[in-house]
Amino acid sequence: MVLVTTFVINHFDLFGLRQVWRNMQGMPQSKLRFATPLVYRIVRHPLYVGWFFAFWCTPTMTLTHLFFALVTTAYIFVGIQLEERDLMNEHPEYAEYRRQVPMLVPAMPRDVSGTAVANRARS
Secondary structure, three states: HHHHHHHHOHHHHHHOOOOOOOHHOOOOOOOOOOOHHHHOOOOOOOHHHHHHHHHHHOOOOOOOHHHHHHHHHHHHHHHHHHHHHHHHHOOOOOHHHHHHHHOOOOOOOOOHHHHHHHHHHHO
């Protein structure tokens, strides 16, 4: 799920490769438009959901692995709060998307196509 999600969004932007390439070419950095492709219509953070599966789904939960899973889960929750704050500042339509789509537990979409979210944000 983690790998697929990185390609659903801009894989090269996620890892900083697009920014480095544009800088090497002497091109100014450009903003990416807000979009909700595929799984982003049923959960706001599918990449983190994939990481939770990786951390928590284990045949043997040792005390060390439990500690690791707890710490990385806390780290992700802090990261989500910071990321969502930045997304709301960068993309005004993110506030409506946030109201429509659950953070981590997938649910059926409630009309969260990119245009529907953008149209509501403009209203």
